Amino acid sequence: MQMRVIAGTEVHPVGLGCMNLSWAYGTPPSAEDGARLLGHALDIGCNHLDTARIYGAGKNEALIGETLKGRRQDFFLASKCGIVVEGAKRGVDCSPAALMEALDTSLSLLQTDHIDLYYMHRFDPKVPVADSVGALARAIEAGKIRAYGVSEWSAAHIREAHAVHPVGAAQPEYSLWTRNVELGVRETCADLGIPLVAFSPLGRGALGGVLRDPSTLEESDLRTKMPRFNADNWPHNLKVIERFEALARDNGFTPAQLALRWVLEQGDHCHVIPGTTSIAHLEDNMAAAGLPVTPEVIAEAGRIVNHGTIHGHRYHDAIRPTIDTEEFA
Numbered sequence: 009m010q011m012r013v014i015a016g017t018e019v020h021p022v023g024l025g026c027m028n029l030s031w032a033y034g035t036p037p038s039a040e041d042g043a044r045l046l047g048h049a050l051d052i053g054c055n056h057l058d059t060a061r062i063y064g065a066g067k068n069e070a071l072i073g074e075t076l077k078g079r080r081q082d083f084f085l086a087s088k089c090g091i092v093v094e095g096a097k098r099g100v101d102c103s104p105a106a107l108m109e110a111l112d113t114s115l116s117l118l119q120t121d122h123i124d125l126y127y128m129h130r131f132d133p134k135v136p137v138a139d140s141v142g143a144l145a146r147a148i149e150a151g152k153i154r155a156y157g158v159s160e161w162s163a164a165h166i167r168e169a170h171a172v173h174p175v176g177a178a179q180p181e182y183s184l185w186t187r188n189v190e191l192g193v194r195e196t197c198a199d200l201g202i203p204l205v206a207f208s209p210l211g212r213g214a215l216g217g218v219l220r221d222p223s224t225l226e227e228s229d230l231r232t233k234m235p236r237f238n239a240d241n242w243p244h245n246l247k248v249i250e251r252f253e254a255l256a257r258d259n260g261f262t263p264a265q266l267a268l269r270w271v272l273e274q275g276d277h278c279h280v281i282p283g284t285t286s287i288a289h290l291e292d293n294m295a296a297a298g299l300p301v302t303p304e305v306i307a308e309a310g311r312i313v314n315h316g317t318i319h320g321h322r323y324h325d326a327i328r329p330t331i332d333t334e335e336f337a
Contacts, residue, residue, distance in 0.1 A: 009021055009272065009297040012203070014084065014124075014125060014177050014205070014279065015125055015203075016155075017154075019056040019279070020054055020055055020294070020297065021272055021278075022054065022280055022281075022282070022293055023054060023084075023281040024049050024058065024281060024284075026057055026068055026071075027283050028284070029042040029071060030042070030067040031063045031064035031068065032063070032230050033212075033230065033283075034226035034229040036064070036285070039071060041285070043074075043075040046075050047075065048287050050079055050082050052290075055082060055083045055084055056083065056084045056279070056281065057072060057076075058086045058179075059085075059086070060088035060091075060129055061091075061110055062088070065094065069118050072085075072118055073117050074119065084124045085123055087118065087123050087127070088127040088129040088179075089107055089126065090106075090128045090132060091130055092106070100130045100132045100134075101135075102135050103132070104140065104142070104143035107147075111123070111126065111147060111152055111153070112152075115152065121151070122154060123153045123154070124153070124154045125153070125154065125155050125157050125176050126144065126147070126153040126157065127157040127158060127179055128140060128144075129159050130159065130332070131160065131161045137165060137169050138172050142172065142173075144173070148173075155176025156173070156175070157175060157178060157205070160179075160181070160330075160332055161193075161333065162193070162332045163191075166178055166196050166202070167196060170202065177202060177203040177204070178193060178197050178202055178204055178205070179206075179281075180206065180333050181208045181333075182204070182208075182209060182274075183208055183211045184310065184312075185214065185236070185313050186211065186315070188315075189334075191335075191336070193333060193334070194274065201277070205279045206271045209280040210264055210267050214236070214245065215264065216263060216267070234323065235320035235322075236319070236320035236321070237320075240319075240320075248318060249263075251312050252267075255309060256309075259301070259302075261296075262292055264296070266301075269296050269299065269306070272296075272297065273306045315336055
């Protein structure tokens with residue numbers, strides 16, 4: 009599979025989501041182990057790294073900055089802003105002042121003079137789209153960012169933003185078991201020439217061929233609060249996943265590789281940014297783009313795992329109101 013383009017830069021279609029090097033899925037690895045994985049990613053051609061201010065309250069950006077400051081020219085750097093969880097502040101703030109303050113902090117933590125792609129992490133209904141996009145357009149003019157993006161925005165709001173200033177990329181959750189973008193975002197991105205960067209393309213690890221019992225997850229793991237992993241839904245979902253795993257292995261893929269390849273096959277504008285703390289899994293993920301696969305296998309994977317065959321919502325009730333991406337009825 010050839011390289012794909014984001015904001016004028018050729019990147020490997022399989023990037024690296026860096027979140028769980030610092031936060032979210034239980035105890036993160038040590039800074040030394042995280043640095044080792046980041047360096048190895050660049051060494052094997054993974055040149056698209058994705059982070060955010062919220063990941064470890066800045067620790068993830070700081071890890072990337074300290075580890076890779078001498079190799080800044082070797083990778084395409086994406087970060088995000090807009091979700092606020094500092095001190096007494098909680099919520100989404102994409103006001104121009106908040107965006108600019110967050111950007112300057114991220115540049116400092118990342119030890120760089122520019123970020124290649126800077127996302128608004130969630131849609132902020134309190135702020136006119138033109139105001140938020142206008143602020144980021146000025147940051148582009150100032151050279152602080154090369155392009156801006158949006159994460160978990162609806163098709164309508166993506167179009168609204170794009171009319172103010174071209175959107176560099178959209179980052180929704182997209183995987184075999186999360187298909188919300190097929191309600192409008194995927195086609196909107198294709199129509200407008202916007203790269204679609206899929207986060208959690210392995211179903212938050214469910215499609216990776218490793219997880220069997222979510223009750224063994226650490227209490228701090230975000231998945232313990234996600235309905236698809238609870239005791240009511242997981243037994244059903246695991247049976248579906250096991251059918252998918254058999255399909256993958258019968259066709260020479262690991263489950264993770266087939267899950268990633270399925271997303272990449274949904275359009276030339278699609279990219280994936282799976283996260284991992286394992287060098288072995290990193291290498292396995294990167295290899296997915298180069299393996300031969302037939303349309304029949306891709307179609308069968310989609311028939312086995314999809315929104316209709318999986319039980320449970322992707323988020324718990326408290327998070328759902330912050331998601332702008334279209335919902336299934």
